[in-house]
Amino acid sequence: MPMKITKFVHSCLLVEMPEPVNRTALFDPGAMSESALNIDQLEFLDDIIITHGHGDHLHLPLLKRLVAKFPQVRITAPEEVVRQLSEEGIQASSQPSEGIVFFDSPHEVIRPFFDVDPPQEIGVHYLDMLSDPGDSHNFHETKPILALPVTGPWGSVVNATKLALELKPQHILPIHDWHWSEDARNSSYDNLEKIFAAQGITFHKLQTGEPVVIDL
Numbered sequence: 001m002p003m004k005i006t007k008f009v010h011s012c013l014l015v016e017m018p019e020p021v022n023r024t025a026l027f028d029p030g031a032m033s034e035s036a037l038n039i040d041q042l043e044f045l046d047d048i049i050i051t052h053g054h055g056d057h058l059h060l061p062l063l064k065r066l067v068a069k070f071p072q073v074r075i076t077a078p079e080e081v082v083r084q085l086s087e088e089g090i091q092a093s094s095q096p097s098e099g100i101v102f103f104d105s106p107h108e109v110i111r112p113f114f115d116v117d118p119p120q121e122i123g124v125h126y127l128d129m130l131s132d133p134g135d136s137h138n139f140h141e142t143k144p145i146l147a148l149p150v151t152g153p154w155g156s157v158v159n160a161t162k163l164a165l166e167l168k169p170q171h172i173l174p175i176h177d178w179h180w181s182e183d184a185r186n187s188s189y190d191n192l193e194k195i196f197a198a199q200g201i202t203f204h205k206l207q208t209g210e211p212v213v214i215d216l
Contacts, residue, residue, distance in 0.1 A: 002215040003129055003145065007206040008036040010178040011057055013147060015130060016044075016211075023099070025049055027124075027132050027147070028057040029066060032178045036208050037062070045070040047097070050077035051134030052107055052121040053084060056178065060088060076100060078120035094122075101125040103141055105133040108154035129216060131169075135176065142167045144216055149176035150188070157188060165199060171214050172196060172203045 004016040012033035015025045025047035029037065048066060050058050058081065067073060067090055075085065075092035082092045096102055105123025110116065123133045130145040135152060137159045146169035150160045155176075164172055174192070177185055189205040196203040204212050 001129075002213050003127075004211050004213050005130075005145075005173060005204075005206075006211040007173070007175070007208055008033040009208050011051075011134075011147075011149070011175040012037065013132070013173065013175065014042075014211075015126065017127065021127065023047070023127070025126060026066070027051070028134075029059060029062050030054070030056040031059040031062070032056055034059055034062045039065055039069055042066075042069070045073050047100070048073055048075045049100070049124055049126070049132070050075065050081055050092075051105075051124065051132060052078060052119045053081040054119060054135070056176075057134070063090065064088070076122075076124075078122050080120045096124075099127045101128075103131070103133075103139065105136040105139040107135050108137065108152075110154045113153045130173075132175075137163050139163075140167075142169045144170040145173065145214055146171070147173045147175045150174045150192070151179055152176050153179075157192075161192065161195060164196065164201070168199065169201060170216070172201060173206060173212075174203070 006014040010032040011028040013027040017023045023046050024044045027049045077092050079094040082094045085092045103123040107118035107121040121134045131142040132147040133139045193203040
């Protein structure tokens with residue numbers, strides 16, 4: 001079954017499934033993704049999945065524009081995000097809908113870089129094919145396709161690589177890499193591609209707005 005995936009900067013993934021599934025989901029529409037995601041070009045949107053409430057994963061102005069175009073969209077998020085959205089008049093649920101399974105994926109500790117507690121976070125298995133752990137390198141399961149956060153103030157590419165080599169997904173999608181310059185991203189992608197290929201894992205060097213199709 002082919003899964004079409006398009007990245008829109010950082011951690012925002014558009015996941016499209018053809019018939020007979022016929023379902024489209026958007027993961028983590030954050031602030032970094034607002035200028036890259038052309039809502040006018042979106043024809044369908046069934047689900048918006050928010051792993052946690054940080055601004056690089058949830059940008060309210062962008063979310064409101066999405067809901068305005070797709071008023072029937074299902075929004076799945078942690079309970080504290082559900083409460084936040086309710087105050088904005090946006091309906092969301094902390095209960096997974098059909099095809100979504102939560103897994104334990106706690107947000108990494110971000111002190112002392114940011115003096116705040118980690119937010120509530122959900123790891124999401126989607127359609128038994130794709131796993132998105134949010135901002136975590138402390139999870140222990142994955143489906144065949146792993147959206148892997150590769151860097152950030154709370155984590156390192158070394159830890160990300162070690163974790164992925166332990167879990168051995170079939171495919172890796174790099175996310176959470178806004179912090180890299182373009183040169184650093186391309187160089188890191190090249191190196192990660194070689195490392196994972198040696199273990200029979202396909203690393204997809206995602207470029208914003210350019211879809212990849214993975215057929216499992």
